[in-house]
Amino acid sequence: MSLIEAIRADGAKLLQEGEVKMVLGYRSRYDRRLPLLITQADQVSALVYDDDCWQNLPTYLRKGEVRSAMPVAIVCRPEGIRSLLVLASEAQIAADAVRVLAIVGNEYRGVLDLAAAAALIKDLPPAPVAPDVAAKLDELAAMPANDRAAFWRDALAPCTRCYACRASCPVCYCQNCVVERNTPQIVSTTAAPHGNFAWNIVRAFHQAGRCTLCGACQAACPQNLPLMLLNAWIERQVREEFAFVSGSGLNEPPFIGSWSPNDDDKFIR
Numbered sequence: 315m316s317l318i319e320a321i322r323a324d325g326a327k328l329l330q331e332g333e334v335k336m337v338l339g340y341r342s343r344y345d346r347r348l349p350l351l352i353t354q355a356d357q358v359s360a361l362v363y364d365d366d367c368w369q370n371l372p373t374y375l376r377k378g379e380v381r382s383a384m385p386v387a388i389v390c391r392p393e394g395i396r397s398l399l400v401l402a403s404e405a406q407i408a409a410d411a412v413r414v415l416a417i418v419g420n421e422y423r424g425v426l427d428l429a430a431a432a433a434l435i436k437d438l439p440p441a442p443v444a445p446d447v448a449a450k451l452d453e454l455a456a457m458p459a460n461d462r463a464a465f466w467r468d469a470l471a472p473c474t475r476c477y478a479c480r481a482s483c484p485v486c487y488c489q490n491c492v493v494e495r496n497t498p499q500i501v502s503t504t505a506a507p508h509g510n511f512a513w514n515i516v517r518a519f520h521q522a523g524r525c526t527l528c529g530a531c532q533a534a535c536p537q538n539l540p541l542m543l544l545n546a547w548i549e550r551q552v553r554e555e556f557a558f559v560s561g562s563g564l565n566e567p568p569f570i571g572s573w574s575p576n577d578d579d580k581f582i583r
């Protein structure tokens with residue numbers, strides 16, 4: 315049985331037996347892969363899966379039609395499982411409200427509850443960053459701080475403030491985003507270099523210890539800004555300075571909100 319045939323069979327079984335009310339997966343539309351929400355077993359033939367399925371489906375758990383259909387089964391790669399673990403640790407989902415249709419590499423690993431999914435990814439390394447991103451991280455690390463700041467200002471200046479990055483991110487779920495507060499206004503909403511720099515840095519800092527390097531934000535960005543470079547920069551600081559990897563386990567305390575007197579703060583300088 316192929317990977318997608320096994321996912322369809324498990325999805326249909328879960329729906330037929332009433333173990334879940336909805337299956338979240340991917341469908342094909344022309345050359346694109348889009349999210350698919352299924353509530354009937356006879357709809358599973360529309361499910362597809364391939365390397366073009368870049369969206370991180372836990373993002374859809376905040377939608378009303380999904381929240382009202384818990385428990386749900388959700389197709390996830392390791393980055394998606396890590397996102398689920400972050401959401402559970404932040405009390406955004408109940409651990410028993412999701413079943414994971416788990417994929418690691420090209421292998422389907424079956425239907426797992428969140429604890430079993432956490433065990434599955436426990437010893438996997440964080441999502442790899444592209445070789446050009448890794449090389450650029452080293453180059454940035456060797457730069458004087460002022461040059462590094464200038465690099466980010468230039469790189470982020472073309473942002474149009476469409477917020478597709480925010481909409482595509484599973485852990486960007488605030489109902490009242492800091493960028494839309496106007497009393498007082500904290501971040502300028504105009505698509506101009508100063509506000510663009512502030513927005514993108516605020517977004518990335520809010521994801522510290524929460525970003526799972528799924529890549530959905532950069533894939534969604536119409537300006538093709540180097541968001542994964544920024545995310546990977548912060549992920550590297552969090553991992554190397556605090557030995558913390560986002561979404562490593564169930565019931566893990568959130569990174570922001572946990573501290574130790576022994577924390578090394580030299581990364582701020």
Ligand code: SF4
Pocket residue numbers: 370482483484485486521524525526527528529530531532545
């Ligand atoms: S910030 Fe980007 S890479 Fe990180 S979890 Fe959100 S969408 Fe994925």
Ligand code: SF4
Pocket residue numbers: 472473474475476477478479480514534535536537538539541
């Ligand atoms: S998706 Fe790209 S252009 Fe749109 S707000 Fe995010 S960084 Fe800016």
